[in-house]
Amino acid sequence: MTYYSGHPRILIAVDCIIFGFDGTDLKILLVKRAFEPEKNKWSLMGGFLQPDEALDEAANRVLKQLTGLEGVYMEQIHTFGDPKRDPEERTVSVAYFALIDIQQYEQQLSEDYHAEWFLLSKKPRLIFDHDNMMALAQKQLRYKAAIHPILFELLPQKFTIPQLQSLYQGVYNTVFDNRNFTRKLLSTGLLIKQKEKDKGSSKKGAFYYKLDKRKYKANFQAFLNFVPKPDKFL
Amino acid sequence: MTYYSGHPRILIAVDCIIFGFDGTDLKILLVKRAFEPEKNKWSLMGGFLQPDEALDEAANRVLKQLTGLEGVYMEQIHTFGDPKRDPEERTVSVAYFALIDIQQYEQQLSEDYHAEWFLLSKKPRLIFDHDNMMALAQKQLRYKAAIHPILFELLPQKFTIPQLQSLYQGVYNTVFDNRNFTRKLLSTGLLIKQKEKDKGSSKKGAFYYKLDKRKYKANFQAFLNFVPKPDKFL
DNA sequence: CCAAAAGTGTTCCCGATACACCCATGA
DNA sequence: TCATGGGTGTATCGGGAACACTTTTGG
Known part of the structure; x- marks a missing residue:
């Protein structure tokens, strides 16, 4: 019996805000969600934290699934834990942002996930609180890019x-x-x-x-x- | 049956790095851990996320338990998820820092939790990865205080x-x-x-x-x- | 009257900004 | 030759940093 009994175990997700630059425009990579609920709606790329997996590992795994890229710049930005943020079941989500060079991105993989690059100004509405995550990521990106290269x-x-x-x-x-x-x-x-x-x-x-x-x-x-x-x- | 079956549910903790100023020195509030494992060792004040509780609510609850204070400045800083960070059972911890005026702090409550203020330079070694949390909090505090009041x-x-x-x-x-x-x-x-x-x-x-x-x-x-x-x- | 901390002004310099014209080239 | 985007220099201004002496008052 564990000392921690009596406390709830909760689903943990990782969601990635993926910024890309194609040489002209700053864009964001979104996917059509492949499963219920909210199937086929636009969303950030995410996944659930696995046993024995660190958060950064999970974020990198998710990113690799989607883009095939490894060794990409990533940073944790915030953890979202509103009990109602996912109506299906309570899920706490740790948001990351990633910065990638679109030219390195392997186009073919986007097919598998129905991924698409969007201009920031033409981004569709996203599921759950993903719009908030996105907005925060943009703020942090601005904040940080003003100070660090x-x-x-x-x-x-x-x-x-x-x-x-x-x-x-x-x-x-x-x-x-x-x-x-x-x-x-x-x-x-x-x-x-x-x-x-x-x-x-x-x-x-x-x-x-x-x-x-x-x-x-x-x-x-x-x-x-x-x-x-x-x-x-x- | 949920759409999310097959993914693990995990314990989520909230830990608070509580900075205080007594008019002369900057200090940090630590507690002697009241339960196993690592009972009686110095640690950050923390607690487990409850069902239907938002992360910020949990952090405020923990802070109030310890200091009796409400409406205190708090900010989420980072989420720590190394699978081995708590040897007892995997726990993902969301760290917050809080800033309080020590003179407002009700001394008596510290008794209940064996809480004590430490000069940053005289802080004891903390359990788990709490030293890392602490170091990050200090970095963020410096970062932010350089820019915001x-x-x-x-x-x-x-x-x-x-x-x-x-x-x-x-x-x-x-x-x-x-x-x-x-x-x-x-x-x-x-x-x-x-x-x-x-x-x-x-x-x-x-x-x-x-x-x-x-x-x-x-x-x-x-x-x-x-x-x-x-x-x-x- | 002395010790200890509070309070106050000036100069210098660097870095940020504003601003406009010439260059190279392919069509 | 002309349209398009690339590349460059100067003058001004404001804010940050360095720097030391006077004031107050309790003991």
């Missing part, structure tokens, strides 16, 4: 400065001055200019940059200030 | 600027320049000077201030900058 996690190995700016603008849903943005960015010393250009989006072409991973890891904790007028956060 | 939650209604400075210095374990600190503080417009002085800690005495609650609430989201050289955060 996490948005690099969304970029391919080679990227251009205009792409990066467009990513930041997507996250903050605003427009930055490109001169100031470039200057701040380069002043971090985190970027290594390449010789090739990306000719995809303009005639002149934009130079590719790579991330200096050594410095990136060393400076990850550093306090940056990419975002002008740090208005209202979290 | 949450440390006011730890103060009594009337407080002096030297007290406030000593609180900030306790949180960041460092020393600030008092001229710069005072100027920043007053420039927020959040403080209302009182006519009386606190003669407790000096011969000259320090003027009391009160918080302008209206402005406090309005500006809570504002971006401040109390902490010099925002070094390494979270």
Whole structure:
């Protein structure tokens, strides 16, 4: 007999808010729920915590099921425990957000789960409290990206400065001055200019940059200030 | 039969990291665990999530049991789910931190739970992963207090600027320049000077201030900058 | 009158912002 | 040649940091 008898055991879920960047737009990955209740409605990708599985493991497992990707940047954001949040049975859900480079994402897998990328502005209504989770994830993403260089996690190995700016603008849903943005960015010393250009989006072409991973890891904790007028956060 | 059969139900706990300020030092409230396993060892105050109880409710219930206080500032910080974190039975724990004014705290209740305030530097080793929780709470407190005026939650209604400075210095374990600190503080417009002085800690005495609650609430989201050289955060 | 803490101003510098024109190229 | 997006420099301003002396009063 355990010392903890008399206390309820409860279902625990993990839900992932998956942000992706395709080189132009910031998007979110949603799935059509495959089982009851709320079958066939749009939802975050989630799953139940298994015995002997850590929370982070569960989140990574769920992410891998959906995208095939491993080693992706993930972070726990909040745990939702309203007793009525899932009408079927009480479930406490631990929400994670993940940042992925859409170009690395294996398209075919989305078929299996009816997964689809949505522009943030065109996201459908989600089941349960997933809209709240989503909103919180966005807030935290803004909060954190204003201070830490996490948005690099969304970029391919080679990227251009205009792409990066467009990513930041997507996250903050605003427009930055490109001169100031470039200057701040380069002043971090985190970027290594390449010789090739990306000719995809303009005639002149934009130079590719790579991330200096050594410095990136060393400076990850550093306090940056990419975002002008740090208005209202979290 | 539920749609969710086949998934494990798991114990869920809530643990509170309770920071307090006595006018001089920043402290943390710990209890001697009253039951097995690890009975009589120092631990965070915690409890199990009850049926039909939201997570925040559980955290407030636990806090009230220990301190008798309600309406205290509390915030969820992280959920810990290592399968082996509690050797007795798998338990996922949602950690909260709370900020309280020690002078408001009813001393007598501590008896019932063998609770004791500890200086952060003199904290004993805690059970399970509570030391980790504690460390994370401290990090988050620093992180957040650098940006938001949450440390006011730890103060009594009337407080002096030297007290406030000593609180900030306790949180960041460092020393600030008092001229710069005072100027920043007053420039927020959040403080209302009182006519009386606190003669407790000096011969000259320090003027009391009160918080302008209206402005406090309005500006809570504002971006401040109390902490010099925002070094390494979270 | 002395010790101990409270209170107060100025200077300097860096970093954020605002702002506009030239460049390279493919069509 | 022209339209499109890429790339760059300067001037101003505000806020943060460094820094030391005077004030008060109980003992």
